[in-house]
Amino acid sequence: MDPTRFNRKAKPTWCPGCGNFGIQNALKKALHALELEPHQVLLSTGIGCSGKISHWIGAYGYHGLHGRTLPVAIGMKLANHALTVIAEGGDGDGYSEGMGHFIHACRRNVDITYLVHNNGVFGLTTGQVSPTGDQGFVSSTTPAGALERPFHPLALAVAAGATYVARGFSGDSERLAGLIADAVRHPGFAYVDILQVCVSFNPAKSYKWYRERVFDLNEEGHDPTDRAAALAATEPRADGRLPTGLFYRVEAPTLEAGLPQLAGAPLAERDVAGIDVSPLMEDLV
Amino acid sequence: MTVNRFNMMVGGAAGLGVKTAGDVLARLCTRAGLHVFGNVEYPSIIRGDHNSYQIVAGEAFQHGHRRELDLLLALDDLSVELHREEIRPGGALIHDSGKGGADLSGLAERGVILAGVPLASIVEEAGGGARLLNAAGLGAVMGLVGLDREALAAAFKDAFARFGDEILAANLAAGRLAWERTSGETAAAFDRRLEPVDAPPRMLVTGNQALAIGAIKAGVKFYAGYPMTPSSTIMTTLARQEREYGLVVKHAEDEISAVGMAVGASVAGARAMTATSGGGFCLMCEFLGLAGMTETPLVLVESQRPGPATGLPTRTEQGDLKFVLSASQGDFPRIVIAPGGPEECFRWGFEAFNLAERYQTPVILLLDKHLSESCWTCAPFATDGLTVDRGAWADAAAPAPGEDQFPRHAATDTGVSPMLRPGTPGATWTTTGDAHDDLGRISEEEADRVRHMDKILGKVRGLDAGAYGWTLHGPAEADLTVVGWGSTTQPILGALDDLAGAPVNFLQVRGMHPFPTGDVARILAGARRTVLVENNATGQLGDLIAERAGVRIDDAILKYSGRQFLVDELAAAIGERLQAPEGR
Numbered sequence: 001m002d003p004t005r006f007n008r009k010a011k012p013t014w015c016p017g018c019g020n021f022g023i024q025n026a027l028k029k030a031l032h033a034l035e036l037e038p039h040q041v042l043l044s045t046g047i048g049c050s051g052k053i054s055h056w057i058g059a060y061g062y063h064g065l066h067g068r069t070l071p072v073a074i075g076m077k078l079a080n081h082a083l084t085v086i087a088e089g090g091d092g093d094g095y096s097e098g099m100g101h102f103i104h105a106c107r108r109n110v111d112i113t114y115l116v117h118n119n120g121v122f123g124l125t126t127g128q129v130s131p132t133g134d135q136g137f138v139s140s141t142t143p144a145g146a147l148e149r150p151f152h153p154l155a156l157a158v159a160a161g162a163t164y165v166a167r168g169f170s171g172d173s174e175r176l177a178g179l180i181a182d183a184v185r186h187p188g189f190a191y192v193d194i195l196q197v198c199v200s201f202n203p204a205k206s207y208k209w210y211r212e213r214v215f216d217l218n219e220e221g222h223d224p225t226d227r228a229a230a231l232a233a234t235e236p237r238a239d240g241r242l243p244t245g246l247f248y249r250v251e252a253p254t255l256e257a258g259l260p261q262l263a264g265a266p267l268a269e270r271d272v273a274g275i276d277v278s279p280l281m282e283d284l285v
Numbered sequence: 286m287t288v289n290r291f292n293m294m295v296g297g298a299a300g301l302g303v304k305t306a307g308d309v310l311a312r313l314c315t316r317a318g319l320h321v322f323g324n325v326e327y328p329s330i331i332r333g334d335h336n337s338y339q340i341v342a343g344e345a346f347q348h349g350h351r352r353e354l355d356l357l358l359a360l361d362d363l364s365v366e367l368h369r370e371e372i373r374p375g376g377a378l379i380h381d382s383g384k385g386g387a388d389l390s391g392l393a394e395r396g397v398i399l400a401g402v403p404l405a406s407i408v409e410e411a412g413g414g415a416r417l418l419n420a421a422g423l424g425a426v427m428g429l430v431g432l433d434r435e436a437l438a439a440a441f442k443d444a445f446a447r448f449g450d451e452i453l454a455a456n457l458a459a460g461r462l463a464w465e466r467t468s469g470e471t472a473a474a475f476d477r478r479l480e481p482v483d484a485p486p487r488m489l490v491t492g493n494q495a496l497a498i499g500a501i502k503a504g505v506k507f508y509a510g511y512p513m514t515p516s517s518t519i520m521t522t523l524a525r526q527e528r529e530y531g532l533v534v535k536h537a538e539d540e541i542s543a544v545g546m547a548v549g550a551s552v553a554g555a556r557a558m559t560a561t562s563g564g565g566f567c568l569m570c571e572f573l574g575l576a577g578m579t580e581t582p583l584v585l586v587e588s589q590r591p592g593p594a595t596g597l598p599t600r601t602e603q604g605d606l607k608f609v610l611s612a613s614q615g616d617f618p619r620i621v622i623a624p625g626g627p628e629e630c631f632r633w634g635f636e637a638f639n640l641a642e643r644y645q646t647p648v649i650l651l652l653d654k655h656l657s658e659s660c661w662t663c664a665p666f667a668t669d670g671l672t673v674d675r676g677a678w679a680d681a682a683a684p685a686p687g688e689d690q691f692p693r694h695a696a697t698d699t700g701v702s703p704m705l706r707p708g709t710p711g712a713t714w715t716t717t718g719d720a721h722d723d724l725g726r727i728s729e730e731e732a733d734r735v736r737h738m739d740k741i742l743g744k745v746r747g748l749d750a751g752a753y754g755w756t757l758h759g760p761a762e763a764d765l766t767v768v769g770w771g772s773t774t775q776p777i778l779g780a781l782d783d784l785a786g787a788p789v790n791f792l793q794v795r796g797m798h799p800f801p802t803g804d805v806a807r808i809l810a811g812a813r814r815t816v817l818v819e820n821n822a823t824g825q826l827g828d829l830i831a832e833r834a835g836v837r838i839d840d841a842i843l844k845y846s847g848r849q850f851l852v853d854e855l856a857a858a859i860g861e862r863l864q865a866p867e868g869r
Contacts (some may be wrong), residue, residue, distance in 0.1 A: 008715075009689045010726055026404050039682065042707045044549060048717075055726060058689070060707040063717035063727075064500045064545075065575055071509075071542040075557065076548025076707075078533045079507050083553065083708055101545075104538040241602050261531045268554035268706060270531065274506020280498050280526065281665040284488035 003032035004030055006058045014049055019196030023117055024053055027086075027265065029177035031059070036084055044073040046089025046098070050117035050125050050196075053088055067097025070105045073112045080266040081111070081256055084184055088207040089120040094152055102153075106160035109188045110255045114281070115180065116153065116191070117170070118203065127201030139201075155234035157191050158227060158248050165191035165248040169214045170197060171181040171207045172244075179246065188254045195242065209278035210242070217245040224249045288478045289319055291342045291430070293423065294371075296364025300332040300347050302369040302419030303360065307338025307424055311489055315344035315662050316443070318484030322347035322661040322775075324849070329514070329598040335363050344482060347661070349852040355477050356429065360404070360420045362387040372397045377475050379425045379467070379732040381405055388508040400429060402466045407444030411459035412700055420445075424460030428467030430479040437464050488663050492656035492772075495627040496586065497522035498666070499634025500558055501530050504673060505584075507550035507557040508536040509543040514599050515654035516588040540565035544572040544585065550584050554706035559588035561732025564595065564603045570613040573647050575718045580694060580702065580741065582641035582648075589653040591847045601654035601848030603771055606825040609649055611799055616738065618745040620644065621797040623651040625756075625774030629795070630656065631666045642676035642746050645701060653820070655849040656772035660826065679703040682711025685724055690714055693725040694737070700744040751804045754796020763861055764788040766812035768838060769806070770795065770826050772849065773818050779852035780859050785862055794826060806834035816862055817841040820849060 006028040031041060041059035045051040047066035054061030060083075064072050073087035094102055094116045105114065120133040129137045129146040132153065136145040139219045156164045164186040168176035176194065183190035195208055195214065222245065223229055230248035238242075256262050293310060297303045297415040301751035303326060311323045319342040327336040341347045353373040354846040359365045359380045365387035372378055374396030380387055382401025391838075393399055402425045409416045411476045420441070427437050441460050445453040497519050510520040524534040533550075535637045537543040543559045550557035561569060566587045587609055591602035610619055620640050630652065637648040682705055683691040693714040695702045703725075705714060722733045758783055767789060769777050774793050781791055792808055794801070809830070811816060817838045824838075831837045842858045844850055 027543065037710065039708060039710045041713075042553065052727070055717070058713060058846035059470075059713035060713045062549075062579070063715065063719065064548070064579075065571055065718060068541065068545045068572070071537065071545025072549035072552070074535075075507060075509065075546035075551075076553040078535070078546070078553035079557070080706075100538055101542055149347055168824050226437070235616035259533060261528050263535065266553075266708075267506040267531070267533065267550075268708075270504075272506070272556060272675075275502050275504055275530070276496050276670065277502045278665065280501065281488055284490050284494065285486045285665070 003028040003150045006031050006038060008056050008058050012056045013052070015200050017197070017199040018049065019119060019198065020053065020117060022050060022173045023115070023194055023196065024056060024079035026058060026173040026176035026180055027053070027115070029173070030180035030184065033177065034118065041086055042076055042083045042085050044069045044076060044085065044087045046093035048090040048093050048122070050088065051091035051093060065103055067093050068101065069093065069279065070101040070114065074105065074108065075108045077110050077112050077260070078256070078267070080268040081262055082266050085112045086184070087112060088115040088117065089117070090123070091120065091130045092115060092122045092130045095151070103156070103160045105189055106157050106162035106191070108161055108255050109161070109252055111187055112189060113180070113183045114191045116193050118193050119152070119196040119202055120150070121198050121202040123198050123201055128250060140205045152234045153193050154247050155231055158230050162191050162248070163188040163252045164251050166191070166246045167193045167195065167244045169210060169244050171210055172214070175216065175244070182246070186249065188252060195244065199243045213240055213242045214244050215241055217243040217247065219245070286476055286478060288480050289344050289482065291340065291355050291479070292351050292352050292353060293358070293426070294337055294339045294368060295358045295360065296335065296337045296368055297360030298333050298363065299330055299336050301360045303336040303338050306358070306419035306423050307340060308438070310426060311340050311660060312439050312443065314340065314479065315487060315489045317479055317609055318482040319343060320345060320347045320487070320662045321489060322349055323661070324350045324655070325807070326848070327599050335367060337364070337368070347781065349776040349849070350467055351853045352851050353853070356426065358420055358426050359387070360422055365389070369794050375476050376623050376683070377429055377561045378482060379422065379429065398471065399826055400425065400471045400609065402463050404463065407459055407462040412455045415554040415567035417455060417459040418664060418720065420456035420459040421463040424463035424677065425467045427460070429472050430477060431472055431476050432479065437461065460559070481504065481709055485664060488665060489660050490627050490663055491518065491658055491660045492624070492627055492630040492652055493518040493588070493658065494522050495666070496634035496650065496652070499631040500638070501526060502554050502668060502671060503635045503638035505558050505638065506532045506555035507547060507560065508532065508562065509537045509546035510542045510559050511565060513544050513562045513565045515590055515657040516562050516565070516586060518587060518657065519560040540568040541572070544569040548572055548576055548581055548583060552707070556582040558586070560588065562588050562590050562591050563608065564610070566605070566612065573619070574613035574615060574617060575611070576647045577619060579716045579717050580645040582645055584637045584641050584648050584650070584653060586650045588657040589868065591652065591845070597847040601772065601820065601849050602845060602847060603653055603773065603820040603825070604822070606651065606797065609651055610829070616742060618644065618646045619798055620646065620648040620740055620745060620748065621651060622648070623657070623771040623795055625793050625795060627661050627663050628666060635671050635783060639674040640748070643674055643701070644678065644748065645704065645857040646741070651771060655820070677701055677703040679705045682709045684712035688724060690724055692723050694721065694723050694740070696723055696736070696740065698772065699747060700740045700795050727810070745799055748799050750799040750801040752795035752800070754794065754801035755804055756793045757790060757808060758793060759790030760788070761790070763790040763813070764813045765816060765859070766808070767791040767795060767816055767818055767859060768826065768830070769818040773820050776852050777818055780856035783852060783856035784860055784863070787860070789859060789863060797829065800829065800833045805830060806836060809834060809836040815840065815861070816859070818850070818855065819843055821845055838850070
């Protein structure tokens, strides 16, 4: 077995040099490392360059709406808890349009994985500032520079109760694959924000720019079980360095653990013929 | 003395237990072998203002409510003020004689029996607590309609035993004290009696309960929703059965998430459903189109309330028909059905899942507050003849020839492609809300676009709305044909009963899309005179008929006050037309 079993014949339409290629490779490597088969994986992806990834990963894939990957993924997982369900989209998709779902997914703790391709810019609509774009970012909708401050999605995730919070970098596919595999293994809502290069619309933040700044938090002794330390790690640094790695992890009961009706075969596989509703009618007599 | 025919109302501020008292009386009549109709009216507040629960009971089926009250139980003065003129001569008013705040002038002169009962002091004597007020009121009603001590005790036990002995005893004490005040002379003067009759066991069921039971029968495995009157009791009914019937009911963060979860569950292969009202449906529209585009089965219930915006949150209207028929961008197939009563809610709550999977597209059931929350007595629903049809599924995951993925949208004669449950070993599939080819790959090719549109729009052409989409009630030949749909079906049928023998019939339209065009056009072409009855301001079904069948119905009885037609009100309006000269 090798990671190519997750290949698709169809070729991605991303720009040459797009950070999405690194994420695509990392995801295949992670699924391979997890010893999963393509049919055991179901992707729920959003709209934007990132969301098209479900067309180019050899697994079941549902490319849905802008900002709505998480509700779809939660429905998928509850209907078939035997599947590995991964929601995936961009920062515009997940942090702009779909922010409400993100917060609730964090506190709901369904056993799914959420990957966000975060490049600070809307790519597919040709370059407008996203919620993680820098204040002052000049784009077609912000010609005088963005007035809003960016928010830190990892701080929000920790505050909202996410049980696995990590950040990777699209230019370090090996390390990213490790974080994704770890996230899939984690029982509960596992979230990986991925710093990603957009060569077309945010070229100032090039691979070189990121490589000069990213570092592995865990190699510098960060304790991912320390919630306060995780939140502190999301604060901007005076030296401009960008931490990656596992920020926070905690064991907590999944939503599914509170649903005894999920014991046994997945709901999607159950026979629905001949259900007896006479007791329900007798209750009304 | 008239036996077993009642039009009663319980009125009081929100929080006084009007709903509980009404339920107890509705159940009492049902257990006595009567048919019952119950209509609840309440404002969108938790405490104060005015709630009412009207119960119409008789030995024949009760289609709806009427204006003339035989009995008003007023738990507060405002109820007297609001409803005193509805009490008929010879009818009775139970009011709190201890407080004396209500204006009773002229009632006795009109022949209304004033059954004054010191409700507040009875409550105090029985142990206090405002919660006993409705129990005292119930005791007074039971005394007035002729229940003896034993029957009173049995009715209270039936209603309150589930709350424990202490609560039952306190309620019964209050009930007895009030019963003593009305069961003697006052009852003797009242011209109505409740006398149990032999009848087969009947359910007292709301449209939402019936629909939820139909959905459980169909094997709904996943429901997600966001509370919104008047759809909420579908969710609460299903939630109570979650463990017993092995389904997941998820209260989502908003309606977008609710429908998104249902779509996700359906993509994974489970029968999935959501329900909401018009405002929530606004938020669901994008997912509705996605389900259509990706050929995902979805059952969605839209229980209407008066809009626009928050409108009248707890009242009724049929104002969303056109919206539901055209919601979401672009053309895609949808099946829209408007049930006309509790049995139809059950039947279509079941069949919707078959249709959704057979045609792999959204099915919308259109209810409204009146149908969702009113209750009727029905024989237990017949379940033989209900067959689960899950549509076309592939059991082996073979890739398309020369390709590396399963053709989720493969071309077929019917336009329906076999589904493949994720998790099935072999070739996997992708699909997308972008325009796509047969394999579900994004394609902007003109030929692919045209093929895809023809495929999805062609699917439901195989569904013959003529077979289920309409019913002609009454004689085949008539001077006047009433045309209506959904919840107005019941008051229209009640009005036709009132006009028994008159040359009038009723075309109930049920299939809104696909539309039974041929049958409706034929029936209307053959009708001598027609009148539209709709619970909205503009006659939306009339427009739909004009668009589809090319027939314009010029005469309309429309009501858009946020309340359903009363049976007698409708009988009068229809009767007027029967008497008016042709071409009025």
